[in-house]
Amino acid sequence: METSNLKNFHKLVRDNIPQIIEKSGGQPKWVNLCKEHRRGALLDKLREEVEELSFSKEKDKFLDEAADVYEVLLALVYERGFLDADLELTAKKKRREKGAFDKFVWLESVNDSKEHDI
Numbered sequence: 001m002e003t004s005n006l007k008n009f010h011k012l013v014r015d016n017i018p019q020i021i022e023k024s025g026g027q028p029k030w031v032n033l034c035k036e037h038r039r040g041a042l043l044d045k046l047r048e049e050v051e052e053l054s055f056s057k058e059k060d061k062f063l064d065e066a067a068d069v070y071e072v073l074l075a076l077v078y079e080r081g082f083l084d085a086d087l088e089l090t091a092k093k094k095r096r097e098k099g100a101f102d103k104f105v106w107l108e109s110v111n112d113s114k115e116h117d118i
Helices: 017-023 035-054 059-079 084-098
Strands: none
Touching: 035 059, 059 084
């Protein structure tokens, strides 16, 4: 009796993963997601990659996981109809107006009745 080695993933993967699996002798079953399911899948993938990044201890592994987060973020930007240049310009604008995260400022509280865009 043949035992099944079927492993279910049900998650978004990089474009070349099915071919890589086939080359190593596996038989992947996959589909291209329709437009209505793409954003949710990308957001799930972003959460997955951010979690992996947060647990990365080794320097090389951290950079590898950061690249995955970046790639998924770019895919989300593209899915919404923007370009990576749009993201970069917006990041630069926000950096000029509000600063970056270089100084690690931790805001404890604000005693003010106004709404603040934080």
